[in-house]
Amino acid sequence: MALSADARTITASAPGKVLLVGGYLVLHRPHHALIAGASARFHTTAEWEEPASSRASPAAGLAVRVTSPQFHSDTEFRLSATPPHVFEGEEPPSFIALAIRVALLAAGEAGAAAVAAAAGEGRRLRLTLRADNDFYSQLPFLRVAGEPVTADALKRVPPFQPPPTEAALAEAEASAAGAVAAAGSAGRDPAAAGGADGGPAIRKTGLGSSAALTVSLTAAFAVALGILPGEDAASNGPVGAAGKAWLMRCGQVSHGLAQGKVGSGFDVSAAVLGTQLYLRVSRDALADAMGAAGAALRPEATGAELSAGRAALAGPEATETRWWDLEAGPAGLPSCxxxxxxxxxxxxxxxxxxxxxxxxxxxxxxxxxxxxxxxxxxxxxxxxxxxxxxxxxxxxxxxxxxxxxxxxxxxxxxxxxxxxxxxxxxxxxxxxxxxxxxxxxxxxxxxxxxxxxxxxxxxxxxxxxxxxxxxxxxxxxxxxxxxxxxxxxxxxxxxxxxxxxxxxxxxxxxxxxxxxxxxxxxxLLLTAEPDDLVSGGVRIAQGNPSV
Incomplete structure (x- = not known):
């Protein structure tokens, strides 16, 4: 069931990761890696809007707007209702584009029908991206704001704080070094950003932001269209086993395609499941699935290629192996x-x-x-x-x-x-x-x-x-x-x-x-998620985390 008129907004969130023990080995089976899901989360809010447009027909495609207030990004496009669901207008960044298109490929006919129905009603889907502050270094913000580097100052940083610009940071650092008069940076807005200032001063902390973005966006988009197995617009809490299995397959493939490589996949697994003891999917199995999906996403994809792509993302029937030969079990991380x-x-x-x-x-x-x-x-x-x-x-x-x-x-x-x-x-x-x-x-x-x-x-x-x-x-x-x-x-x-x-x-x-x-x-202010594959990982919540 897609979002209804009286339940228009949901937010999917996925945790970051900390690879504690198993670095480098995680690339090779049969070695396991101990991964902590982080309390820091990436959030995607899905909300249906009524656009001021007369283009209300399946042929016109689904209007989608993806915004990131945190990074001053706003992209609008239309998504075709027929596979392979190409974009019309400004194509979004690759991680976003591939998350959306791989989800629709996995959903098959149900995905195409959901897009056509929403397009026919003239609705626009708005997806808003926000990341908890711990995904990015807050040191630039503190320096530009003139705040001391203390635990209390970090706790006072507003949620989803935009980074300062590179120019503002350079000025603040020069001022602190005595090269510029202290008054030169007084009263500056630490969130200022834009072309003249050279763009935002983004310093990642290594929590797997792209994987958490991929999983949260895929989940929010799928719930909004009613195509996430086991979930609907009323969902509130951890995604169930069927939904996590679907998100694991979609996330591993779309994230790998966006990165342009067959990685270990542990960051996607952490975003889906949280804290775990992880054994990577076989390189060949993931490469085959990525290859089939990539061929199916080409604008000129044949019917046979579309079928092969869907099959590569489908879960096996009547088996516990729900994501190729990837294994994720309890981490054994003590609560004490x-x-x-x-x-x-x-x-x-x-x-x-x-x-x-x-x-x-x-x-x-x-x-x-x-x-x-x-x-x-x-x-x-x-x-x-x-x-x-x-x-x-x-x-x-x-x-x-x-x-x-x-x-x-x-x-x-x-x-x-x-x-x-x-x-x-x-x-x-x-x-x-x-x-x-x-x-x-x-x-x-x-x-x-x-x-x-x-x-x-x-x-x-x-x-x-x-x-x-x-x-x-x-x-x-x-x-x-x-x-x-x-x-x-x-x-x-x-x-x-x-x-x-x-x-x-x-x-x-x-x-x-x-x-x-x-x-x-x-x-950082984060802690580890509990060692629980059922309650950990990707979650659905009603409403918007910034409200």
């Missing part, structure tokens, strides 16, 4: 462990780093042996965190509280000794042992990742990051500090015991840290 992420704003070229590691690991036996050591350490770290979760479940509420209170005040070397005898229980002591073991396993994994980077000449953990990580690791309550994903200069993350004082101490450490060349470290 908190995730913190920091924006380091250093900048890294992940594709270049991946290419260099891929070339290095096949150079000889020595490299292959280290690669296997990294793989073994990755499995050990993932297993150690799962064992913390098991110990937490067995400890009981009082045991967990006692263990966390002790761990929050001490460092991992003290955890195996356990609580004082008068406070100890078997459950609390076991939990502390598992926390200490997980800390040791993560440290061993991190060391091997750093060694692999050094031997390959790839800055997986650059020296500047090492100094920051070591300062963070020394704090009470911290299990591990590491670089996420492929590593580099962009970000760091921390796993610590869930305690407000520990989180505050980590954030204070980061804000006080001064790296080489005045490097600043800005804590």
């Amino acid at each position: 462990v908190d995730l913190l992420l920091a924006d380091v704003s250093g900048g890294s070229s992940t594709p270049s780093m991946v290419r260099r590691i891929e070339a290095w690991r096949t150079e000889g036996d020595t490299q292959a042996a280290l690669w296997e050591e990294v793989a073994a350490a990755t499995r050990s770290a993932q297993r150690a965190l799962a064992e913390v979760a098991e110990a937490e479940a067995a400890a009981g509420a009082d045991g967990v509280a006692a263990a966390l209170a002790y761990a929050a005040a001490t460092t991992p070397d003290a955890w195996p000794r356990g609580l004082p005898a008068e406070e100890a229980t078997a459950g609390a002591s076991k939990l502390l042992e598992r926390l200490a073991a997980a800390s040791a396993a993560l440290a061993a994994w991190r060391g091997l990742m750093r060694r692999m980077g050094n031997e390959a000449g790839v800055p997986i953990e650059p020296a500047s990051q090492t100094a920051l990580l070591e300062a963070t690791q020394a704090l009470p309550g911290v299990l591990a500090a590491a670089v996420p994903g492929a590593g580099g200069f962009d970000a760091i993350y921390v796993l610590c015991v869930r305690d407000p004082a520990v989180r505050a101490a980590v954030e204070a450490c980061w804000l006080d840290f001064k790296g080489e060349g005045g490097q600043r470290v800005v804590p």
Whole structure:
């Protein structure tokens, strides 16, 4: 059922991702990656409007307007009612265009009928894109606004804050350095943007914004047209299993086509399902589906190509394998462990780093042996965190509280000794042992990742990051500090015991840290989504998140 007159607005949101353990290995089966879905979300709001136009017929196509107030973008076009659903007018950016067209290809006749019906009624579909602030560095905004880099200042940044312009940022930085009079930037609007100012100062934090955009847009568009399996205009909450399976297939294909490559797909999987232990889809299976869909989306596609494209996106009948051979299971991430992420704003070229590691690991036996050591350490770290979760479940509420209170005040070397005898229980002591073991396993994994980077000449953990990580690791309550994903200069993350004082101490450490060349470290406000494949991932909500 498409959106009705009395239920005109819905919003689909999809989480970002943090690849905790399994970087580089995630590219290759049978290796798994531990991925946290982030509380930071990308939102797409779908709303039917009555355009001031007399072009109300299926032949005229569906009027669509895609806006992003955050990035001052506004695109209008018409979408043909017949496959392969080409655009008339200004074609939207590739991630948006392919998300829409792949969704309609997957929906087949139902998609074409929905587009024709809406076009025949003369309605226009408005899609509004918004991203939570943590997807982008807020350091440029704070500098232009003249705000201090503090946790309180970050919390005061308005939701869906547009970035400042490059010109405004350059002026603010020059002023701060004494090159321009302080009055030169007084009263400037930090959200100013536009051609004369050189465009917005966008600094991504590596949370997978393009994948979260793809999944949220596909979901909102599909609900608006009534083509998302298992969902309709009244949906409110997590998307169901059938809808997630459909979004996984559409998202993997459209995101891959927009990127122009067959990637690992973990960022799309995180956007659909949230926190998980991920095993990538086979490269050949995804390449075949992308090839078939790409051929079906050509303006001159034949009927046979359209059928093949739909078949590539269809789910198998009567089987649990709903998205090729991709596997996503519970991550085993303990609820007593908190995730913190920091924006380091250093900048890294992940594709270049991946290419260099891929070339290095096949150079000889020595490299292959280290690669296997990294793989073994990755499995050990993932297993150690799962064992913390098991110990937490067995400890009981009082045991967990006692263990966390002790761990929050001490460092991992003290955890195996356990609580004082008068406070100890078997459950609390076991939990502390598992926390200490997980800390040791993560440290061993991190060391091997750093060694692999050094031997390959790839800055997986650059020296500047090492100094920051070591300062963070020394704090009470911290299990591990590491670089996420492929590593580099962009970000760091921390796993610590869930305690407000520990989180505050980590954030204070980061804000006080001064790296080489005045490097600043800005804590993000996000946390990890719960380790639940049912309630996590893509969601539908009634209304508009900005209202």
